Amino acid sequence: MASLGLIGLGKMGFNMRERLRAAGHEVVGYDRNAEIADVGSLADLVAALPGPRIVWVMVPAGEATRQTVADLGEVLAEGDLVIDGGNSRYTDDKINGDLLATKGIGYLDVGVSGGVWGKENGYALMVGGAAADVERAMPIFDALRPEGEREESFSHAGDVGAGHYAKMIHNGIEYGLMQAFAEGFELLEAANVVTDVPAVIKGWQRGTVVRSWLLDLLVLALEEDPELDDLEGWVEDSGEGRWTLEEAIDNAVPAPVLSAALFARFASRRPNSSSMRAVAALRNQFGGHAVKKVAE
Numbered sequence: 001m002a003s004l005g006l007i008g009l010g011k012m013g014f015n016m017r018e019r020l021r022a023a024g025h026e027v028v029g030y031d032r033n034a035e036i037a038d039v040g041s042l043a044d045l046v047a048a049l050p051g052p053r054i055v056w057v058m059v060p061a062g063e064a065t066r067q068t069v070a071d072l073g074e075v076l077a078e079g080d081l082v083i084d085g086g087n088s089r090y091t092d093d094k095i096n097g098d099l100l101a102t103k104g105i106g107y108l109d110v111g112v113s114g115g116v117w118g119k120e121n122g123y124a125l126m127v128g129g130a131a132a133d134v135e136r137a138m139p140i141f142d143a144l145r146p147e148g149e150r151e152e153s154f155s156h157a158g159d160v161g162a163g164h165y166a167k168m169i170h171n172g173i174e175y176g177l178m179q180a181f182a183e184g185f186e187l188l189e190a191a192n193v194v195t196d197v198p199a200v201i202k203g204w205q206r207g208t209v210v211r212s213w214l215l216d217l218l219v220l221a222l223e224e225d226p227e228l229d230d231l232e233g234w235v236e237d238s239g240e241g242r243w244t245l246e247e248a249i250d251n252a253v254p255a256p257v258l259s260a261a262l263f264a265r266f267a268s269r270r271p272n273s274s275s276m277r278a279v280a281a282l283r284n285q286f287g288g289h290a291v292k293k294v295a296e
């Protein structure tokens, strides 16, 4: 059984600690929230682990992760291994990996998929880094991923950065799939032909071409709220959809579905945008077409 330091005990890290412990691994968790942490500082976490250590970072992508990795570089020792399991941009991985390499500390980047269901169902993992480091962390990966064939929920995607690259593209696909289900849902509701939309969607769960986990989750959401009218149609994004499109542009790969899905999210946050006011104004100018005036 392995010993692991785990930094960041939010929605993901907290559940991962539970799953790893249930598999018999020793996990020392650190979080800024002392109520859920096992130790009070990074230095305490390092002291509590037998060397050579493996420390998994599960904090928000960007500055928080970069800073945590830099801090770990100050307290870990040669031969230790850092794993970034957050949704970092893949270009951060080379910076983090190179920084730690100067101190003889290994680095792996891991795309982790599964959300809040991962504690029970397991997390799919896509890993970037050196093969020897991947092998060393394999008992941890095996405990985190779903039971069954390793190849079906785990991949060593390539060198440092490849794990997060794979996760970024996974999330781009996620945007497109969700948008497709969402547009189908709205169309089913639009014409009053289908009288029980939730029943139709539920009836797609077995046997259809579009059966999938996202469809199952839509069924669950519709069981709670059949017309989803408790929700505002407002959708945030955390960055990976944007990065996916930047890759599409850099590599001249057409990605119309993924870009439409990302832009649909932007549109969801600006119901009275100046762009659509401009379209209304132009249509009115050239054709005298009706416009809707803001109420006094």
Ligand SMILES: O=C(O)[C@H](O)[C@@H](O)[C@H](O)[C@H](O)COP(=O)(O)O
Binding pocket: 087, 112, 113, 114, 115, 171, 174, 236, 237, 238, 239, 240, 241
């Ligand atoms: O595979 C997953 O488990 C999810 O993709 C997970 O990583 C997270 O829910 C997304 O990062 C949300 O991304 P957005 O905020 O960009 O929708």
